[in-house]
Amino acid sequence: MSNAKKGDWVQIHQIVLKPEERTGKLPEDTKKVPLELWVKGFLNHDANLYDEVEITTLTGRKVKGELVLINPRYEYGFGEEYVPELLNIGIQLRGILKGGDNK
Amino acid sequence: MMKDLSFNAVMNRKNEIMKKALGMDYSIYESGGIAFDYEKMMRDTGFGLSDVMKIQRETGVGNTPLLELKNLTELVRRISPKGKGARIFVKDEACNPSGSFKDRRASVSVYMAKKLGYKGVVAATSGNYGAAVASQAAMRNLDCIIVQECYDSRKVGQPEILEKQRKCECLGAEVVQLTVGPELFYTFLRILEETGYFNASLYSTFGIAGVETLGYEIAIQCREMIGRDPDVVVATHAGGGNLTGTARGLIKAGAVNTKVIGASVDLTGLHMASDRAFNRKSFTTGHTGFGVPYATDPDHSDVPRSAARALRYMEDYLLVKQGEVFYITEALSQLEGMERGPAGNTSLTAAFALAQQMDEDKIIVVQETEYTGAGKHPLAQLSFAKKNGVEVKFGNPDEEIPGTNIILPENPTLIKVRHADMDKMRKSYIKNTLNRAKVDYVDDKDIEFLAIETKTNRKFVESVLEEFGIKK
Ligand SMILES: Cc1ncc(COP(=O)(O)O)c(C=O)c1O
Numbered sequence: 423m424s425n426a427k428k429g430d431w432v433q434i435h436q437i438v439l440k441p442e443e444r445t446g447k448l449p450e451d452t453k454k455v456p457l458e459l460w461v462k463g464f465l466n467h468d469a470n471l472y473d474e475v476e477i478t479t480l481t482g483r484k485v486k487g488e489l490v491l492i493n494p495r496y497e498y499g500f501g502e503e504y505v506p507e508l509l510n511i512g513i514q515l516r517g518i519l520k521g522g523d524n525k
Numbered sequence: 526m527m528k529d530l531s532f533n534a535v536m537n538r539k540n541e542i543m544k545k546a547l548g549m550d551y552s553i554y555e556s557g558g559i560a561f562d563y564e565k566m567m568r569d570t571g572f573g574l575s576d577v578m579k580i581q582r583e584t585g586v587g588n589t590p591l592l593e594l595k596n597l598t599e600l601v602r603r604i605s606p607k608g609k610g611a612r613i614f615v616k617d618e619a620c621n622p623s624g625s626f627k628d629r630r631a632s633v634s635v636y637m638a639k640k641l642g643y644k645g646v647v648a649a650t651s652g653n654y655g656a657a658v659a660s661q662a663a664m665r666n667l668d669c670i671i672v673q674e675c676y677d678s679r680k681v682g683q684p685e686i687l688e689k690q691r692k693c694e695c696l697g698a699e700v701v702q703l704t705v706g707p708e709l710f711y712t713f714l715r716i717l718e719e720t721g722y723f724n725a726s727l728y729s730t731f732g733i734a735g736v737e738t739l740g741y742e743i744a745i746q747c748r749e750m751i752g753r754d755p756d757v758v759v760a761t762h763a764g765g766g767n768l769t770g771t772a773r774g775l776i777k778a779g780a781v782n783t784k785v786i787g788a789s790v791d792l793t794g795l796h797m798a799s800d801r802a803f804n805r806k807s808f809t810t811g812h813t814g815f816g817v818p819y820a821t822d823p824d825h826s827d828v829p830r831s832a833a834r835a836l837r838y839m840e841d842y843l844l845v846k847q848g849e850v851f852y853i854t855e856a857l858s859q860l861e862g863m864e865r866g867p868a869g870n871t872s873l874t875a876a877f878a879l880a881q882q883m884d885e886d887k888i889i890v891v892q893e894t895e896y897t898g899a900g901k902h903p904l905a906q907l908s909f910a911k912k913n914g915v916e917v918k919f920g921n922p923d924e925e926i927p928g929t930n931i932i933l934p935e936n937p938t939l940i941k942v943r944h945a946d947m948d949k950m951r952k953s954y955i956k957n958t959l960n961r962a963k964v965d966y967v968d969d970k971d972i973e974f975l976a977i978e979t980k981t982n983r984k985f986v987e988s989v990l991e992e993f994g995i996k997k
Contacts, residue, residue, distance in 0.1 A: 438703070438708070438711070438712055439532065439708055439711075443532065444706065444708060445532065445708060446706050446707040446708050446798060447707070447798070448706060448707075448798055449796045449798055449799045449800075449802075451799055451800045451801045452705055452706055452798055452799055452800040454800075455678040455704065455800055456678075456704075457703060457704055457706050457708050457709075458676070458678070458680075458703065458704045459701060459702065459703050459704075459712060460676075460680075460701075460702045460703075461699070461700070461701045461702070462694070462699075462700070463699075479699045480668075480694075480697065480698070480699040481645060481668045481669075481670055481699045481720065482668075483699070483719065483720065496687065496690075496691045497687070498682075498684040498687040498688060498899060498900045498905065499684075499899050499900070499905065500899055500902055500904045500905050500908070501684075501904045501905045501906075501907065501908025501909060502908055502912060503908050503911070503912075504904070504908070505903070505904050505907040505908050505911070505917065507907070507917060507918075507919065507933060508851075508855055508903060508904065508907070510919070511852055511855040511856065511859065511933070512855055512856075512858075512859035514936065514937075515600060515855075515856050515859055515860055515937065516859065516860070518600060518603055518604070518937070519596060519599060519600055519603070519860065
């Protein structure tokens, strides 16, 4: 059984340049890592996660790469933890406007 | 025959790929020396201001409200010496279709792409510009690819950039995401070559012509609301197109006495191409990591000659701290009822500091806002910063160290005007320009050009050239 079917919406991954192929004026930490690329599209054939696959992107480009996600979701939001520091700012500023201590 | 797609082969085809993807030949503006004909290059878009406005009306861009921030102005007056506290107005550019002034910038490029018969547009951007191009392309039935620098080597992405990915995809664009590094340009060129799409560059003449309407509208709206031109317009500065286009529009409106001031978040010390530092900053644009290199070396962009030339127009350059911008972002929502994004609020923060030094009857216009929401909100940014080992605390913002801490001002009086060293930047611009042109000799025309480019005079340019040992 394959994880992903032809026509599924997926994300693939490529190494564009290996560390030794990088050319930019780079700081040491970046020189040690490859230049990587991710793009999404419709899978052109059944496949398993981490297989080398081919997709058709939204603009109709055929791109090959490693299958890394199926139906990739958006994972960001308003932060993993609440930031209570922000609460103080509004309270302080409204206080100043209402005529309280300001300095 | 298959094309050679290796890094060197593609980079060697750069000029050819660019010429095809831009639909224009930049070489005709060159003098052979340092100088090039900027104004002719801008005129050759073939569009006057009213043509640009017409193009923008077609897709609902521009004509955004100018709002007076009365409570924020009142706050400034409460903490300033008597008689100080200029009135602060803001141009609510978040009202554009994709949520920022970048719609103006994308509008003319996408119009041109359509007119010239391209099937799609490509832009290299991690920011609002991607959403703007995607939105304009959707309205004009063109395909769109956005190439983003998005992740570090752990595949951890800046929440703000991830939001931009979502927005572009939701507007029907294809988004290609890369890890940190300037070799993004190689991928960008390959995509241009493969698709034959138009390069909707941030730095093209079309892009900057599109922003001119912003400056123009500010002058007209100010005259309607208060009967005169603003004293100061503050622009968040990164690549320089925002400031350049706005300043040019003000001049076209005849607001020649209005001072245009740039503002950036001070990220001194963080290397922009560093895999580790990438996620230790909380701002993805409007910071010195772009602002300084683009102002001092505008032609390192993705077009042969950038139309964004900030030093020509910038009278002062103010630096603000990350913590201050978050603080002012909160102030804008809590005191004015407007939730807006961080990049626009960078210039608002500078305006807040500047207003404390200016008389009550003076007018400062903050020339843009941007939308906010998941990924772009201070809650998202600060939570992400903490997770990446950056300390968030209250204190004196002067002690903020980018990448190490974010210091929220303990009280608003700590938000102070800090000037960047403009003369140092002007010198560095001249040096970069000499290096690019590979000359050790300059003529009269070059000196004139350098004086205009740096908004200085022959005397200044000649003294810098002498310092560098350049012959006349
Ligand atoms: C909302 C907003 N303001 C300001 C800027 C800075 O504009 P520029 O890069 O033209 O200096 C950007 C983009 O980088 C932006 O998205």
